[in-house]
Amino acid sequence: MADGAAPKRHTLRVTSPQLKELRLLKIAVLHPDDADGRQLTQQLQRIGCQVQVFWPPVQVLPEGIDVAFMAVQPDFINLRFEWAHSEDAPAIIAVVTYENPTIVEAVLEIGAKAVLPSPVRSFGLLSALVVAREAHKESRSLARRLRKVEAKLLGVRQLTEAKAVLMKTHNVSEGQAYDLIREQAMSKRTTMEEIAAAIVNASEILSLGVHKAGQG
Missing domain, CATH: 3.40.50.2300 (Response regulator)
Structure with a gap:
């Protein structure tokens, strides 16, 4: 120099x-x-x-x-x-x-x-930066997958509950209840899980109303 x-x-x-x-x-x-x-x-x-x-x-x-x-x-x-x-x-x-x-x-x-x-x-700084970034990416990826699995499990549970509601209220078989939910989902252009959740929520609201009326 x-x-x-x-x-x-x-x-x-x-x-x-x-x-x-x-x-x-x-x-x-x-x-x-x-x-x-x-x-x-x-x-x-x-x-x-x-x-x-x-x-x-x-x-x-x-x-x-x-x-x-x-x-x-x-x-x-x-x-x-x-x-x-x-x-x-x-x-x-x-x-x-x-x-x-x-x-x-x-x-x-x-x-x-x-x-x-x-x-x-x-x-050590560069290594720490790279390792932290990769670990963070993997952690976030696992969290996203976990949320998807939880949502899927919730959907399955609500579908099972919705079929039970229809079987009881409409006196239909499990297969017929499934077909009803599927037909509603297709006609409304939404998912079966959304229809199942709506059926379960409506059933809970009606049950709550009947319970309150009975207490009155």
């Missing part, structure tokens, strides 16, 4: 598609403005991430945050951060200065997908 020449600014070379998408990430850094906080912010900016810094920890994050690095410190471990438990919560990486049962419990409470130890170094 020639005397007086400005040092070149090096950026991390990210090659694979999985790593290239890191440059598009919006990241919140919830960390004090100390050596660790500055090192963390600088390294994330070197990767190419869009970084916003907050301290003290905020109760509401800006929309569209993909990853949140959060300093887990004794002064804030008893606070509940609703954004960390929301359906669209970002992947959370805990930054810890030391380990004890209270800190570990706090890391679990916020749902951290990875842990970054202090003092923060460039080594």
Whole structure:
């Protein structure tokens, strides 16, 4: 390097598609403005991430945050951060200065997908970011599949109950009750589950009305 020449600014070379998408990430850094906080912010900016810094920890994050690095410190471990438990919560990486049962419990409470130890170094940061992102994606995928399974099971239960209601009120067989529900779904251009839920709800309302009338 020639005397007086400005040092070149090096950026991390990210090659694979999985790593290239890191440059598009919006990241919140919830960390004090100390050596660790500055090192963390600088390294994330070197990767190419869009970084916003907050301290003290905020109760509401800006929309569209993909990853949140959060300093887990004794002064804030008893606070509940609703954004960390929301359906669209970002992947959370805990930054810890030391380990004890209270800190570990706090890391679990916020749902951290990875842990970054202090003092923060460039080594390990990229791995923590990638691992947290992948674990977060898998977790959200499993949650979506679980909701679909629960909805399917609810639909099956309501269909069974709806058939029982029709069999009792219309004196028809189980197959005939099924056909009635299917015909209604086709005519109204909706699902059998929706028709079944409507039948069950109507039956419960009528039963409640009869019960109240009997009490009167």
